[in-house]
């Protein structure tokens with residue numbers, strides 16, 4: 001099969017990790033007889049430098065013309081003082097919105113080889129951790145109005161959270177469908193004791209649950225969910241939530257599976273197109289030193305194969321290669337432990353590509 005992949009490397013560690021994702025995709029293409037064409041365009045801070053804005057029209061066109069997009073990470077101190085309308089992170093939100101990517105899948109699965117890297121007690125870890133967070137990605141407080149005004153002689157900042165029923169229903173359906181294919185437990189995370197958005201969310205979750213009698217629906221307040229994630233993560237199968245709660249809880253779940261460098265994501269809409277990126281940021285503190293863990297990006301490439309290209313065998317091969325390399329003892333600094341072999345980002349990426357075949 002021929003596929004076109006637009007590559008947005010982004011900033012700081014972005015180019016380092018994305019190159020390893022590309023190596024994995026090329027290895028999968030070679031082994032299974034596909035042709036993947038990569039088109040690299042500027043995005044985020046790199047696009048501010050070259051074009052003055054983080055999501056230029058040309059980048060948007062390159063995304064729209066592709067079958068899928070591989071993204072590194074954007075932002076960092078170099079662009080922290082640019083006007084908020086052209087921040088690299090604003091470009092990321094513009095891209096998600098322009099491409100209609102409302103459904104964000106963030107799987108957190110503990111690789112048994114990394115049990116030691118989980119900060120929870122062994123008896124908690126032994127019960128297994130395999131959570132799919134389904135995060136709403138194009139609505140809520142990220143996309144409401146953001147204003148700072150002067151009232152009574154002082155500045156007042158306001159950010160609006162708004163959700164319409166159709167936005168809530170379509171992401172809840174992604175959650176129900178995902179749970180149906182897994183262990184059939186859907187935890188709907190909200191703050192219905194305070195927020196109207198959450199009250200509407202909870203009401204819609206119960207209305208839709210009639211269409212999914214095979215899926216158990218559990219309501220959970222977000223503060224409790226944050227606590228339960230570290231008390232007993234094995235209770236969660238699929239967790240569905242709004243944009244900001246999902247951002248926070250997915251970083252929390254990344255640490256209980258060992259490192260934020262391990263976590264992939266897929267940002268999807270109703271057709272097969274998707275944007276694939278690790279959930280972490282541009283990690284300026286380790287950029288340019290070959291220290292980043294590329295596994296979150298490589299597993300994002302596996303999600304691309306599975307969700308956008310319908311290539312389950314190929315995705316399995318990439319995931320199996322990650323397991324094999326972890327079994328071999330190779331570790332980047334963030335998941336290093338005694339007796340293991342320390343690798344840089346490039347060595348880890350090359351080993352995984354070689355293991356794909």
Ligand SMILES: NC(=O)c1ccc[n+]([C@@H]2O[C@H](COP(=O)([O-])OP(=O)(O)OC[C@H]3O[C@@H](n4cnc5c(N)ncnc54)[C@H](O)[C@@H]3O)[C@@H](O)[C@H]2O)c1
Nearest residue numbers: 073074075076089261279280281282283285286292293334
């Ligand atoms: N999707 C994105 O592009 C995205 C996501 C989150 C943050 N950001 C941006 O990234 C910048 C830095 O944000 P931050 O420092 O809060 O979060 P971060 O995720 O970049 O880093 C947090 C910590 O995790 C470590 N880390 C992250 N990825 C790693 C990897 N692959 N391997 C090993 N260690 C890794 C970093 O070294 C750092 O100590 C900010 O400008 C932020 O807005 C971008």
Ligand SMILES: CC(C)[C@H](C(=O)O)[C@@H](O)C(=O)O
Nearest residue numbers: 075089090092093247279281
């Ligand atoms: C950089 C930022 C806008 C982004 C988000 O909050 O969605 C990031 O934290 C993520 O998790 O992808």
Ligand SMILES: [Mg+2]
Nearest residue numbers: 247248251279
């Ligand atoms: Mg985040």
